[in-house]
Amino acid sequence: MRFLETFFNGTVIAKYTPDIIVAMGITLALSVAIIISGIVFGAVLAGLRSFQVRPLTLLIVLFADLMRALPPLVVILILFFGLPSVGLLMPDWLVLYLVLSLVLAAFAEEIFWAGLTAVTRGQWEAGRATGLSFTQVLTNIAFPQAWRMGIPPLVNRALAITKMTALGSVIGVKEILSVASSAQSFSGSATPLTMAAVAYMLIFIPAVIASRWIERRFHYKT
Amino acid sequence: MNARRYMLEVRGLGKTFGETEVLKAIDLNVSEGELVFIIGPSGSGKSTMLRCCNRLEEPTSGAILIDNARITDIPRRDLDRMRLNVGMVFQGFHLYPHMSVIKNVILAQIKALKRPADEARQRGMELLDQVGLGHKADAMPSELSGGQQQRVAIARALALDPKVMLFDEPTSALDPELVGSVLKVMKDLRDKGMTMLVVSHEMAFAREAADRVVFMDGGYVVEAGTPDEIFGNPKSDRLKSFLSRVSGGAH
Numbered sequence: 420m421r422f423l424e425t426f427f428n429g430t431v432i433a434k435y436t437p438d439i440i441v442a443m444g445i446t447l448a449l450s451v452a453i454i455i456s457g458i459v460f461g462a463v464l465a466g467l468r469s470f471q472v473r474p475l476t477l478l479i480v481l482f483a484d485l486m487r488a489l490p491p492l493v494v495i496l497i498l499f500f501g502l503p504s505v506g507l508l509m510p511d512w513l514v515l516y517l518v519l520s521l522v523l524a525a526f527a528e529e530i531f532w533a534g535l536t537a538v539t540r541g542q543w544e545a546g547r548a549t550g551l552s553f554t555q556v557l558t559n560i561a562f563p564q565a566w567r568m569g570i571p572p573l574v575n576r577a578l579a580i581t582k583m584t585a586l587g588s589v590i591g592v593k594e595i596l597s598v599a600s601s602a603q604s605f606s607g608s609a610t611p612l613t614m615a616a617v618a619y620m621l622i623f624i625p626a627v628i629a630s631r632w633i634e635r636r637f638h639y640k641t
Numbered sequence: 642m643n644a645r646r647y648m649l650e651v652r653g654l655g656k657t658f659g660e661t662e663v664l665k666a667i668d669l670n671v672s673e674g675e676l677v678f679i680i681g682p683s684g685s686g687k688s689t690m691l692r693c694c695n696r697l698e699e700p701t702s703g704a705i706l707i708d709n710a711r712i713t714d715i716p717r718r719d720l721d722r723m724r725l726n727v728g729m730v731f732q733g734f735h736l737y738p739h740m741s742v743i744k745n746v747i748l749a750q751i752k753a754l755k756r757p758a759d760e761a762r763q764r765g766m767e768l769l770d771q772v773g774l775g776h777k778a779d780a781m782p783s784e785l786s787g788g789q790q791q792r793v794a795i796a797r798a799l800a801l802d803p804k805v806m807l808f809d810e811p812t813s814a815l816d817p818e819l820v821g822s823v824l825k826v827m828k829d830l831r832d833k834g835m836t837m838l839v840v841s842h843e844m845a846f847a848r849e850a851a852d853r854v855v856f857m858d859g860g861y862v863v864e865a866g867t868p869d870e871i872f873g874n875p876k877s878d879r880l881k882s883f884l885s886r887v888s889g890g891a892h
């Protein structure tokens with residue numbers, strides 16, 4: 420009974436459910452926005468890299484290595500506490516969105532690039548021999564294949580990074596964990612944290628199921 | 642036959658990779674509607690020669706003319722338009738694995754030739770019927786046999802209405818029982834009047850379908866003539882030894 424009282428307190432649940440639902444909306448919206456912009460930006464970077472322009476390639480590799488090496492929380496804190504002192508004020512959610520999008524973009528760039536390099540020379544030659552330009556082969560032939568090869572690691576990476584929206588609690592973004600932990604300190608009960616776990620499951624279990632569907636949908640034999 | 646104009650002319654073609662001179666001075670003409678067969682030992686520069694004809698490889702010296710246009714003078718940015726005139730079929734098919742058969746055949750028609758989509762589809766279906774694969778239009782390449790894939794690759798190249806078709810060992814990657822269907826498509830194409838330059842080891846097919854046979858070795862054209870001359874009465878020692886090796890079953 421003590422256990423239930425601590426983790427599943429009915430009055431606490433009733434009190435904080437509306438707040439948690441709003442926070443779920445914020446986590447969900449942030450996650451979707453991060454996945455879309457991270458993957459699109461990563462794809463653009465990999466596409467630009469394939470033109471093999473030395474300085475551009477160096478910049479892209481530098482960006483990807485840096486964003487993959489740094490703990491996201493460090494970048495979030497640097498931007499959140501550092502930018503105001505150079506006169507740039509960004510809302511907390513924007514910092515979180517930007518940093519996680521950039522981290523996902525860095526991983527996505529590497530995944531797409533690995534896919535692009537795995538597209539055979541024969542594919543390129545078949546395309547070019549039929550009068551397609553470099554860019555046309557890239558977008559119509561190479562990229563769709565790189566995309567399919569990249570889906571399993573992309574899906575994993577996207578899930579891992581969207582779960583990092585919980586880092587927003589450190590800078591006050593009103594996402595699930597942040598709302599739950601302030602509810603926990605107000606109520607003195609661990610129940611809001613249980614509610615947070617349930618809320619995350621409600622979002623991410625369907626996401627995991629959807630990801631399996633996507634992986635199957637885009638799987639093809641060569 | 643004699644009054645025909647040249648559709649493909651190769652004049653003094655040279656190609657060097659780093660230090661190695663792969664093509665020394667190749668001269669070769671293909672008349673309109675002619676099927677010219679190229680034979681020669683592995684490493685003699687046959688693929689390199691073909692690939693120079695659509696500038697997948699950049700010639701080091703010499704000139705290549707297609708329908709009297711010097712394609713070796715074309716600046717790089719205009720290569721794509723030139724390549725519409727030159728169809729190429731590869732040993733490894735290289736169909737796009739993520740697209741259905743019909744989409745493989747339509748893609749360049751729409752993107753490179755700028756043909757309207759419905760027209761491209763119609764032309765694509767026509768060509769798939771011609772290679773006997775109209776019923777496979779919506780299949781994925783992985784669902785086809787090697788011979789079927791190669792026939793789709795031929796349809797894909799034909800879809801751009803090229804003036805010349807280049808074949809680089811189109812049947813070498815196929816199981817023996819699938820070779821015939823591809824050769825038949827090539828024979829039909831020849832009978833329709835397509836100009837064709839074919840690198841292949843199918844000597845029986847050369848005897849049956851080729852107008853002329855060219856023997857390359859060491860970066861030169863060593864001997865050229867009708868199939869009867871080349872197979873029945875080879876003059877150079879190098880051709881004689883090549884033919885005895887090939888007919889001896891060694892590849």
Ligand SMILES: Nc1ncnc2c1ncn2[C@@H]1O[C@H](COP(=O)(O)OP(=O)(O)O)[C@@H](O)[C@H]1O
Nearest residue numbers: 658659663681682683684685686687688689690
């Ligand atoms: N991209 C390349 N770089 C360096 N050497 C090459 C390249 N392509 C072909 N070669 C060399 O050129 C020679 C002729 O090759 P190829 O044209 O493929 O001959 P074939 O088709 O008659 O077998 C070979 O010795 C091969 O190693």
Ligand SMILES: [Mg+2]
Nearest residue numbers: 687688689810
């Ligand atoms: Mg070859």
